[in-house]
Amino acid sequence: MLDLFSGEAPWSETLADGAQVQRRRALAVADELLANIDAIAKLNPFYHRITPGGHRMSVAMTNCGDFGWATHARGYHYSRQDQNSAQNWPAMPALFYSLAVAAAEEAGFTGFNPDACLINRYEPGARMTLHQDKDEKDLRQPVVSISLGLPAIFQFGGFERDAATQRILLEHGDIVVWGGSSRLRYHGVLPLKADIHPQCGAFRYNLTFRRAF
Template sequence: MLDLFSGEAPWSEPLAEGAQVLRRYALAQADALLAEIENIAALNPFYHRITPGGHRMSVAMTNCGDFGWSTNARGYQYSREDEESGSRWPPMPALFRSLAVAAAKEAGFSGFNPDACLINRYEPGAKLTLHQDKDEKDLRQPIVSVSLGLPAIFQFGGFERDAATQRILLEHGDVVVWGGPSRLRYHGILPLKAGIHPQCGAFRYNLTFRRAF
């Protein structure tokens, strides 16, 4: 495992055409990002959503930005308000936006303008099954995914659910960007292993930036 405090500069690892991992890209901003997550959760607490099939998601989530993504018995959707609370989603912090825009540009996607950030909180055993991010209106915009806290195994597959997948270890401060020809690839997170992270305790946090509309 990488030494998170070695000061090693960020570097890039290609996954597929239009997809790469930016190792340590968010590490220098991690403390500030975690503080912003705490502020957002104080306004809109983490909540385990129910899928259209009636299953409770193992991942707890909240959102910030003009729109938030959620799921319920009626399906998946973006909305300006959290129907659980009836309140608008908290604004996206300037730090979040600047990081997402810079990471997208670093990966070759200039002009990214996210209007939604889904924040997932994983505890040991939590997972995200293989899925496509396809609820967004403009699929020309990439996805930018920031990992904080405990390490996790990211699955990055093809364009069918049963296609072969790559398994990539994501650690604190890593950022994955995919778009263009890879925009609709299936991806997910294997069950999180137990551990204690010096900044996040027993959790992993994931910020996923999208252009919803």
């Protein structure tokens, strides 16, 4: 049986109450995760969403699971189908689900049952502005975020957009989990710096697991 948390010197760092970085936790299965991303992207290709304000997001996205994250003129929502193709999202791979559940449990969140996985692809210059994940119905469930590919600076802030932020370097195989009293903290990613990663080339991939409904 594959040990999901085997690999290169895993350890955890606390960011705040209910929030931690699990360093290198996904490293042992990173190649399999990337293969699954490729398979999902063949069924539902990455594309750049348009924000309600009419701006093209710098991050390209696809989804898997029962629900996917989408945008429309009135805001953001989860749907069972891709608004572009009108097709259901690809199924969430078993490895995705088991790794997310195990990471949540290690962070103290038992019973995590994600039904949505957002897959973001960053290219040099792409960023994610500070935001809260608050479109989910059950905010008692945590968010689990897995980083693959190029390193990025993750911003983890407070409960107001202008609150001070921590800047955390996230590297290939790192997992961030936040929930409980930290569930609605603002967070984001600074513009990705250009480089080449041995497995991911010029990209960073981020898998974000939520319980949408």
